[in-house]
Amino acid sequence: MSDYSSCECIDSDPPEFMSQRIRTARKQGRCYECRCSIEPRTKYEETFGKWDGNVSNFKTCQLCLEVRNWAQISVPCFCWTFGEMLEDVKILVDEARRDMPPGWMFEWGRRMVPIRKRQRERLAKESQ
Numbered sequence: 815m816s817d818y819s820s821c822e823c824i825d826s827d828p829p830e831f832m833s834q835r836i837r838t839a840r841k842q843g844r845c846y847e848c849r850c851s852i853e854p855r856t857k858y859e860e861t862f863g864k865w866d867g868n869v870s871n872f873k874t875c876q877l878c879l880e881v882r883n884w885a886q887i888s889v890p891c892f893c894w895t896f897g898e899m900l901e902d903v904k905i906l907v908d909e910a911r912r913d914m915p916p917g918w919m920f921e922w923g924r925r926m927v928p929i930r931k932r933q934r935e936r937l938a939k940e941s942q
């Protein structure tokens with residue numbers, strides 16, 4: 815049984831190529847992680863790569879980047895997948911919380927507050 819201190823990235827096929835850069839949105843987009851909108855003139859990360867012969871393009875909003883960066887500096891290797899990153903962080907927090915200093919979990923919770931708020935607003939809008 816593996817846990818957060820061991821790396822599982824090796825089990826997944828690496829991309830044939832991948833590039834990431836921070837861009838400023840010119841039109842509205844959607845974050846691949848929280849599924850919320852990326853507004854024009856805000857910054858987001860664009861990932862472009864080829865996995866299993868398919869070229870893919872993922873946008874990640876600043877709020878989700880904050881969560882990902884936090885997870886990545888917290889453990890030796892944060893193993894995650896595009897589209898499931900927020901869930902992967904949640905799993906990491908569940909596994910690692912007992913070994914972390916007090917307050918560590920709140921660092922995560924604090925970063926998730928604005929994301930959850932935006933997700934609730936989006937769902938409310940969509941159900942109207």
Ligand SMILES: [Zn+2]
Nearest residue numbers: 821823891893
């Ligand atoms: Zn890993």
Ligand SMILES: [Zn+2]
Nearest residue numbers: 845848875878
């Ligand atoms: Zn997001």
